[in-house]
Amino acid sequence: MKVRKNTLYTIGIVLILFSFGFLFLSQGESNLVTGNSILENAGNVQIVKMYVENGKYIITPSEFKRGDIVRIEADMSKMPGCSKSIVISAFNIRKTLTNTNNVIEFKAEKAGTFNIVCSMNMYKGVFTILEYDGSKSNFVEQASSGGHSCGGSGGGCGGCGG
């Protein structure tokens, strides 16, 4: 009797897992890595240089125009540790830069001041996208209050490596 009961419970567990597993796992995010080249469909291209200094992303120029394609080229010699792993959540960008693939591209579809951070939220920077007419938007993406444990002296917290 006991065997039969547990067999039924086991079948129940398997059924629950299959039915909900199908619902939950059938629709995964399409692709984790974003920010790869989109220049094929491009309009105006704004080329930007980026490196890390004192734990912050320095982006020059740091103002782009709305509607442009932004092409961020990283100076990999000045990108320590986890600063290579970039997240720009406002534009759904997630990409780990390498020496052979050091470019992030995205279309500046909205105006405002946005954050660029490393994937551990340690290195941080900001850039601004101006309106079509060149005026500055009032929108400022909220910055997190997290610390700069990687950056201050050139990037070396426990998790960041070098």
Add this chain to the structure above:
Amino acid sequence: MSFKEFIKELNGSRVEGELIKTVFYSLLVSFALFAVLYFFKFRYISDFIPKYGFFLFFAILSFGLVVPTIRQVRAYKRMNCMSGMMVGMTIGMMAGFLSGYFVGATNGMFIGGVFGMTVGVTLGIWTGSCCGVMGFLEGIMAGFMGGWMGAMTAVMLINDNLKLASLLIFLVCAVILISLNYMIFLETKENEREMEEDHFITLVISFILTSVTSWIVVFGPRSLLFT
């Protein structure tokens, strides 16, 4: 030989014979609650399943593994110091790590760490106290460490194979928790069960953990990485 006895006891009359039933009840309550929440609220959130479904699914499975162990520990009430420390440490660490990891993967390190630590410390203390202050200490330490480590691991994997790592981590934690079930069986097989209880606690813990986790994952504050 002993492991065969343990497998045999999964169909026996001791508390180990109720473990599979407890997993079933825990999953049933959690997924039923989730189905209700999804029908009335979550399905109106754009990209809900692609964004959060994977992590919520594994979070619910994790609770389904932790809850039976709590039942097993409660059934024997008292253990010797070494076993009790192991119980507090393992449950605190696994509960903290898994809940911290899955919340950290959707909300960031701070929220994941705080949530994981809260769950891990609470369950670690509760179960570790079966052997007094040493189990209590192990529980609180393991919950604290596990919660923050889980959230940190998830955030460090954001631009890497986060989902694959989630699966591997879940599998390893499942093996650890089942091994703990086996260890408790070995340590207590000469003892009489001290507490008979229905499945009310199982249902309550599963309900609370699933509802709080779902609320935090969907509506809770997020770090800069996830805004």
